[in-house]
Amino acid sequence: MRPANSLxxxxxxxxTSMRGGLGRTLLSAxxxxxxxxxxxxxxxxxxxxxxxxxxxxTARLTAIARMKEAEIEVWxxxxxxxxEALAKDPNSRQVFLPLWSTDSASSLDVKxxxxxxxxxxxxxxxxxxxxxxxxxxxxxxxxxxxQFSEHASAxxxxxxxxxxxxxxxxxxxxxxxxxxxxxxxxxxxxxxxxAETSTLNAIMTEHTDLGxxxxxxxxxxxxxxxxxxxxxxxxxxxxxxxxxxxETALDGQEGENLYTGYQGEPVIGVYRWxxxxxxxxIVEQTQAEAFARDDGLATLLVGATLLxxxxxxxxxxxxxxxxxxxxxxxxxxxxxxxxxxxxxxVPVNRSDEIGILAQAFNIMTSExxxxxxxxxxxxxxxxAQLREANQQLRYQAMQLTLSAEVGRTITSILELDPLxxxxxxxxxxxxxxxxxxxxxxxxxxxxxxxxxxxxxDGNRCSHTGLRTIHHDSLMGRAVAEGRPNKDSLRTNVAVPxxxxxxxxxVLKLQAYRGDELSETDIRALQNLGDQICVAIQNAQTYDVExxxxxxxxxxxxxxxLSLSNMSRELATSLNSIIxxxxxxxxxxxxxxxxxxxxxxxxxxxxxxxxxGLLDDILELVDLESGEHPLEPSSVELDEILTEVxxxxxxxxxxxxxxxxxxxSADLPLLQADGARLRQVLTYFISNVLETTTAGDAVTVDAxxxxxxxxxxxxxxxxxxEIFMPDDGDVITGSLNxxxxxxxxxxxxxxxxxxxxxxRIIELHGGRLWGKNGPAKPATFVFTxxxxxxxxxxxxxxxxxx
Numbered sequence: 001m002r003p004a005n006s007l008x009x010x011x012x013x014x015x016t017s018m019r020g021g022l023g024r025t026l027l028s029a030x031x032x033x034x035x036x037x038x039x040x041x042x043x044x045x046x047x048x049x050x051x052x053x054x055x056x057x058t059a060r061l062t063a064i065a066r067m068k069e070a071e072i073e074v075w076x077x078x079x080x081x082x083x084e085a086l087a088k089d090p091n092s093r094q095v096f097l098p099l100w101s102t103d104s105a106s107s108l109d110v111k112x113x114x115x116x117x118x119x120x121x122x123x124x125x126x127x128x129x130x131x132x133x134x135x136x137x138x139x140x141x142x143x144x145x146x147q148f149s150e151h152a153s154a155x156x157x158x159x160x161x162x163x164x165x166x167x168x169x170x171x172x173x174x175x176x177x178x179x180x181x182x183x184x185x186x187x188x189x190x191x192x193x194x195a196e197t198s199t200l201n202a203i204m205t206e207h208t209d210l211g212x213x214x215x216x217x218x219x220x221x222x223x224x225x226x227x228x229x230x231x232x233x234x235x236x237x238x239x240x241x242x243x244x245x246x247e248t249a250l251d252g253q254e255g256e257n258l259y260t261g262y263q264g265e266p267v268i269g270v271y272r273w274x275x276x277x278x279x280x281x282i283v284e285q286t287q288a289e290a291f292a293r294d295d296g297l298a299t300l301l302v303g304a305t306l307l308x309x310x311x312x313x314x315x316x317x318x319x320x321x322x323x324x325x326x327x328x329x330x331x332x333x334x335x336x337x338x339x340x341x342x343x344x345x346v347p348v349n350r351s352d353e354i355g356i357l358a359q360a361f362n363i364m365t366s367e368x369x370x371x372x373x374x375x376x377x378x379x380x381x382x383x384a385q386l387r388e389a390n391q392q393l394r395y396q397a398m399q400l401t402l403s404a405e406v407g408r409t410i411t412s413i414l415e416l417d418p419l420x421x422x423x424x425x426x427x428x429x430x431x432x433x434x435x436x437x438x439x440x441x442x443x444x445x446x447x448x449x450x451x452x453x454x455x456x457d458g459n460r461c462s463h464t465g466l467r468t469i470h471h472d473s474l475m476g477r478a479v480a481e482g483r484p485n486k487d488s489l490r491t492n493v494a495v496p497x498x499x500x501x502x503x504x505x506v507l508k509l510q511a512y513r514g515d516e517l518s519e520t521d522i523r524a525l526q527n528l529g530d531q532i533c534v535a536i537q538n539a540q541t542y543d544v545e546x547x548x549x550x551x552x553x554x555x556x557x558x559x560x561l562s563l564s565n566m567s568r569e570l571a572t573s574l575n576s577i578i579x580x581x582x583x584x585x586x587x588x589x590x591x592x593x594x595x596x597x598x599x600x601x602x603x604x605x606x607x608x609x610x611x612g613l614l615d616d617i618l619e620l621v622d623l624e625s626g627e628h629p630l631e632p633s634s635v636e637l638d639e640i641l642t643e644v645x646x647x648x649x650x651x652x653x654x655x656x657x658x659x660x661x662x663x664s665a666d667l668p669l670l671q672a673d674g675a676r677l678r679q680v681l682t683y684f685i686s687n688v689l690e691t692t693t694a695g696d697a698v699t700v701d702a703x704x705x706x707x708x709x710x711x712x713x714x715x716x717x718x719x720x721e722i723f724m725p726d727d728g729d730v731i732t733g734s735l736n737x738x739x740x741x742x743x744x745x746x747x748x749x750x751x752x753x754x755x756x757x758x759r760i761i762e763l764h765g766g767r768l769w770g771k772n773g774p775a776k777p778a779t780f781v782f783t784x785x786x787x788x789x790x791x792x793x794x795x796x797x798x799x800x801x
Contacts, residue, residue, distance in 0.1 A: 034312040035305075042301040049298075050291065054268070057290045058256045061270040064209060065283045068216055069272060071203045076161060076176070076276055082125040083178035083191045092117050096132060096180060099140050100188055114141045127193040128173075132180070134189040147194060162278045163197070163218070163226045172197045172226045201227050213265075214285035218277065221250050226279050231263055249273055249280035258287065334361060342369040392520070402430040406531050416539040420452030423532055427509070428454050431521065435510040438497070440536065441469070445479050445503055455510070475506045484526055490516035495525050499533045507532065578607040616752045630673040630763055637670055637677075637702055637712060637784070638663045644681045645700060651686065656694045659685070662701035667712060668786055672764055677784075680757045684716045684780045687753075691777040692718045710786050711766070717779035721771075724781070 086092055095113050118130040122143050131142030142148050161176045174195040179187045204216050204227040215230035223246075248255055249271035261267040261284055268291075269284040336344045342365050348358045405426050413419045420438050428436040435455030439448045448467040469476050478485040478494035482503060486493045491513060497505040507529050511517055517525075581604040583589065585597065592600065641661050652659035681700075688698055697719045705711045715722075758768045765785040772778040 129194040218279045414542040440505040635674040658697040
């Protein structure tokens with residue numbers, strides 16, 4: 001923090017330099033009232049001057065354009081007049097007219113005479129070449145036929161004049177024509193002349209009143225220059241520029257605009273369309289030269305504005321200083337007093353309001369001076385208290401953070417070695433210690449069975465092993481006394497980790513030399529030790545429970561294997577009993593009495609019943625162990641329902657029960673084990689038929705669940721006992737526990753088949769609801785996911801350990 005005297009000095013400099021307060025306000029007001037109106041006037045004057053100058057430049061360029069256009073018209077008129085004189089000359093007509101006769105046209109003499117006339121005319125005028133065409137555009141005679149053949153594409157319209165490019169010299173040529181008529185004023189053909197554009201170039205390169213940067217040129221519709229450019233040789237200006245003004249001129253209009261010229265500099269241009277030449281006349285001058293006078297005026301006005309602003313600033317500064325000087329003197333003294341220099345006093349040499357204010361400041365200073373020393377003492381005491389409280393708050397915040405981190409570690413890490421390693425690292429980083437270690441002790445409290453250290457060679461170490469603690473060491477005293485122990489330098493501390501009254505370990509810390517641990521730190525570490533004990537006990541409990549779970553899992557595997565082996569051994573014996581009983585019933589071993597036949601029949605039926613139970617148990621065991629998993633494939637549920645109903649129909653007819661199906665017509669294909677689904681449906685339908693009163697009806701229906709659209713629901717129920725899944729409990733359980741709120745197993749073989757059916761549906765990813773009761777028929781509802789058993793089995797495999 002900077003001293004008060006420094007702040008006071010800065011404030012004094014701010015006031016004396018008039019960068020704030022009353023002086024800045026007065027000076028700003030003077031400048032605003034003087035400079036802003038002058039700037040507005042200067043801006044308006046420059047704007048009006050620019051507007052007038054642009055009108056003047058535009059008028060000058062327009063006049064030049066009109067003059068050039070008139071000179072071009074005169075040149076073209078002279079050339080056309082030479083063709084007109086030739087077309088109206090009686091002697092020439094007598095020679096030209098026979099060329100339209102078939103006999104005469106074939107006469108070489110007539111052509112020769114016509115060529116001589118054209119040649120003599122060419123030498124006497126400005127035309128380079130002259131030719132005669134018939135009305136169909138066919139060349140009859142010419143001074144140089146090759147010249148006209150090369151420009152045949154440009155002669156498609158003989159009624160208009162135009163400029164073209166000579167393919168050999170790449171120079172523009174002027175094409176003009178005049179009609180040749182007979183005595184009845186019927187147009188027989190045209191006299192066509194080719195003229196060089198030297199005169200046209202001379203007209204266009206005359207730069208009178210265009211200065212050093214102005215020029216005039218002709219531009220064809222494809223942006224090709226038809227006359228020489230003053231500053232560059234460009235074949236096509238369309239590659240360099242396409243300003244909107246020239247686009248307008250090529251569209252047959254005229255006007256003026258500001259745009260960028262082909263040299264890349266801003267120009268002002270006037271453009272006109274010359275229909276006689278089928279070209280645009282462009283008159284340009286750079287804006288820098290055209291508006292140079294305006295720039296000078298703007299410079300003059302800006303200079304005058306700045307000069308007036310400077311004079312105004314100087315005058316305003318003088319007036320402001322005279323007005324604010326007494327106030328500034330009073331302010332300087334007040335700032336020193338506010339900065340802590342209470343020895344200052346305000347000179348009272350005025351009797352106005354400022355003098356009264358000076359007297360009030362002097363009274364205030366004398367009162368403040370009396371209490372200033374006491375205030376400094378109180379501030380020093382409060383500062384020391386705040387520093388100590390701040391230090392304590394930082395320690396408490398760090399301890400709370402460490403405690404919270406240890407709490408998170410307890411819940412996130414359950415294995416003992418990683419837990420201990422994480423805790424020692426947290427404590428070392430939080431307290432900036434040299435070394436931290438946790439030692440776990442055996443039941444005697446004298447031997448270390450596990451340890452985690454950080455800060456030794458290799459930075460960290462966590463392992464198990466045996467190590468004896470000496471009773472006179474720092475750790476031995478901490479274990480024996482059950483409280484923290486420290487060395488004389490307070491750099492080594494041992495904190496016992498107590499679970500109840502028993503010490504299960506020691507937290508040992510070593511600080512850097514000269515950075516001792518305070519009593520507050522030791523108390524916080526002792527509290528932290530309680531959390532560490534909880535974490536250690538939780539990890540040890542987790543290890544015990546983990547071992548228990550693994551043993552239970554192995555026992556369950558042994559139980560399943562034993563049940564499977566026992567069932568198979570019983571099945572072998574039952575097969576022998578059933579087989580021999582059948583032989584006895586058939587009389588293989590001799591005739592039987594009626595009583596013997598009845599007893600053997602009971603043995604055979606009981607054996608078959610028991611064999612069915614064992615088959616169900618074996619199948620359930622195979623499903624649980626995964627020895628015979630589901631074999632899913634694409635199946636149609638409605639076909640399976642139809643087949644099962646047809647198979648069980650005789651049983652329904654025997655009991656006078658109506659059995660029918662109401663499956664939806666839009667059921668999708670399922671990925672399921674068709675044989676297992678058929679087994680489940682057969683059991684459910686048979687069970688419902690067995691518990692349904694004769695004369696009733698049983699409905700088997702299947703539909704897509706509209707709640708989520710991802711599963712199919714199947715219901716088997718008597719018409720009088722229709723229920724939805726919310727009315728019954730989901731059937732879950734094992735052979736030892738098969739009771740729900742609405743479905744009670746009576747202990748018959750149907751309980752095993754029910755568990756088997758429930759397990760098959762569960763493996764398909766579905767759920768099963770059931771409902772029955774005393775003197776009530778059974779009803780079943782189960783679901784099958786549309787995704788099928790493949791995805792469900794894959795999820796079970798991923799979730800299994």
